[in-house]
Amino acid sequence: MTTRTKTNRTIWLKESDKKVVQIIDQRFLPHQVVIKDLKNVDEVVVAIRDMQVRGAPLIGVAAGFGMYLASLHLSCGNCSLQMQEAGKHLKDARPTAVNLAHVVDRVLSAVSKLNNPDDIQKTTFQMAQDILNEDVQICKQIGEHGLHLIEDLSKKKNGEAVNVLTHCNAGWLACVEWGTATSPIYHALEQGIKVHVWVDETRPRRQGAHLTAWELGERGVPHTLISDNSSGYLMTRGLVDLVLVGTDRTTVTGDVANKIGTYMVALAAKDNQVPFYVSAPSSSIDWNMTDGFREIPIEKRSENEVKEIQGWCDGTFKKVKVAPERTPALNYAFDVTPRALVTGIITERGIAEARKESLLKLFPEKRGSI
């Protein structure tokens, strides 16, 4: 993939000094592209905590690099203990991020029997690269499977642009290179298939407007920003051919937790016979959960995200108040789209229907764990 900026990834090792990790500091998007050096695990912790990097897959990859940076600065004494402390530090940066904890535990398990700092460094270096490459590979595979959906629609439309609608940001900015929901779009683009993307603004944090619009623009994908209220109307007018969204957690039965508002998009898609697909790497599938509505905990976030909006004004960020001072706001961050509204789930191994047997057919090794 090529982008208009110099980087086509969200995180990488600095070309001139492999002991430094570089990231796009996403807090400044879409108004400024700030590349930031991270030189030690503490700086990775801050980057995760302050949302310089965000998106579950990217946070996991950043944690891998955090463990590598920690290994570069081991002092004399108990290396294993120092690595454990670094891991705890990273986990505490975002306690609800399940895959961050998985990455940390995976690295800790690999270095647990090593005592030599050099060995630990070599191992963590390799693991950080592996974790990054796995993400790239999984997103690529999701894109290859999802590409067929867009190809088919393109044929049906005799090559006219396929209109894809997406909600929030499940793009390369949330991962390393391809994204999940966006990967089929980027793959279609590489195949020369005409695509146009409707980008839901995604209130309250506006990840669609800030991040998805920016990353699509960087890669030259035709796109149009809309208010979240608009997606249903566009569907009634036949202006949406396909909905593609990501997921924070999907049950083995096909219930999909994703950014608040996804459920209403899915309702509109159903009402207008627009196919609704969820890009879900298998790491986001909860193989033990069968009732998303009852079992998936939904995070409430600060009311200030609803009552204040940060934007760009005279070359700097300004936060403006957009509601009466005394009005309270409620801010659930996610919702659950029931399986009945989901046309299919695009995984790295292929596309499944939103039901247990279909998902388990792609991941038979998970049968034992249920």
Place this chain on the structure above:
Amino acid sequence: MTTRTKTNRTIWLKESDKKVVQIIDQRFLPHQVVIKDLKNVDEVVVAIRDMQVRGAPLIGVAAGFGMYLASLHLSCGNCSLQMQEAGKHLKDARPTAVNLAHVVDRVLSAVSKLNNPDDIQKTTFQMAQDILNEDVQICKQIGEHGLHLIEDLSKKKNGEAVNVLTHCNAGWLACVEWGTATSPIYHALEQGIKVHVWVDETRPRRQGAHLTAWELGERGVPHTLISDNSSGYLMTRGLVDLVLVGTDRTTVTGDVANKIGTYMVALAAKDNQVPFYVSAPSSSIDWNMTDGFREIPIEKRSENEVKEIQGWCDGTFKKVKVAPERTPALNYAFDVTPRALVTGIITERGIAEARKESLLKLFPEKRGSI
């Protein structure tokens, strides 16, 4: 009705000088309550054009007062011609506002045979008052009919607060005193019935956050602001008992054009068996239209409403950019909710089902006009 501010209306004649009209200049809400004097028809034109007053009913009432102010400043010569020019001036302030044109034509017709400035003044004064009082009366009647819905829900919940969800602003700020969608809520409040209102922010212009939240707060109605994406999720959690919205135009067959996003709220209401009611004064019903989806024209507004947000910062308004510069946006202002999703239509004569025969039963005199 009493409010926390000194006024409980959006427009009135100045107490100390009946030749001056006063309005709440709504551009400053919710951050400042600015009362503005309008001394001649030109100032009314500006008030309408610049959205100092907004909402179809209020614009109509303002036009009535505009004609009255015009009559105060007639110069020698052809009074009728001068009144016609004032009327044209008012109509041009908002060419798509059907009821503004109706009000102007109604006043012009009444003064067409008068030549004496005094007679014209008396007539326009009386008509402006009549038009204002009609709005108050119609909104009051809508409230009395809609009140029963809230009463019934309150009984079912053993007096626990009835949770009403509303979209955009169809409140007293859009009318004179009661509003349309809000009128049943204010009536319930006066009856001592516990009510809580979920206020949809209503992107892109954010009328829910700016206006509905403010006006409910002014009248002491418990309410909570939410992002538009949240309403569906709240319904899945049983947190919404009733949806009440206004309408810009409703067909005789029950299709409802209203602020963009209303359709998605209606879909979520249907999916969760939440009753979905539309407050529609008969003036907003189009007795000749049978297919809202095909026949109601939907206005596209500036993309800047999506890409920029105005808010309050350090005691003044600031406009901040909230999307990439190069990203285009599409901004349809309304959508159409099909009759199948509408539980009922609350008119000044009672509640009808969303179908022709039921509406005509309440307004039999309209049979002839179809």
